[in-house]
Amino acid sequence: MDIGGYIRLQRSHAKISLRQLSRLAGVSNPYLSQIERGLRKPSAEILQQIAKGLRISAEALYVQAGILDHPAGGPVVEAVHADTHLTERQKQVLLDIYGSFLRENGSAVGAASGTDDTDTLGPGVAGSTAKE
Numbered sequence: 752m753d754i755g756g757y758i759r760l761q762r763s764h765a766k767i768s769l770r771q772l773s774r775l776a777g778v779s780n781p782y783l784s785q786i787e788r789g790l791r792k793p794s795a796e797i798l799q800q801i802a803k804g805l806r807i808s809a810e811a812l813y814v815q816a817g818i819l820d821h822p823a824g825g826p827v828v829e830a831v832h833a834d835t836h837l838t839e840r841q842k843q844v845l846l847d848i849y850g851s852f853l854r855e856n857g858s859a860v861g862a863a864s865g866t867d868d869t870d871t872l873g874p875g876v877a878g879s880t881a882k883e
Contacts, residue, residue, distance in 0.1 A: 754798075754816040755787040761805050762787075764838040775804030792816075807839035 802809040
């Protein structure tokens, strides 16, 4: 799915209109419409404003736009990220809880790779790596 379709889907999940999102994000209605239709490619700054308006992590939009790499993290993290029935906010909350359980149990997801578990859980829970 392209970034515009992804933004449209997240807006639909949030139950807000294009006009409402343009106001919340501080982006013009026509410009946001062009982004959703794939006619314009938004900058990282615009994506951050849109993420704020949608109340999702900017990292999720950066990954979708190809600015950041997809996070690693194992089958649980991949399954949560792949679920199309959850909003980005719901995914973030699930991964936060999952990460806290791992820390509580002393399990380091990234132990084999030499990183701590927060480096591998994905947007909202951990840092993602920027594409070089």
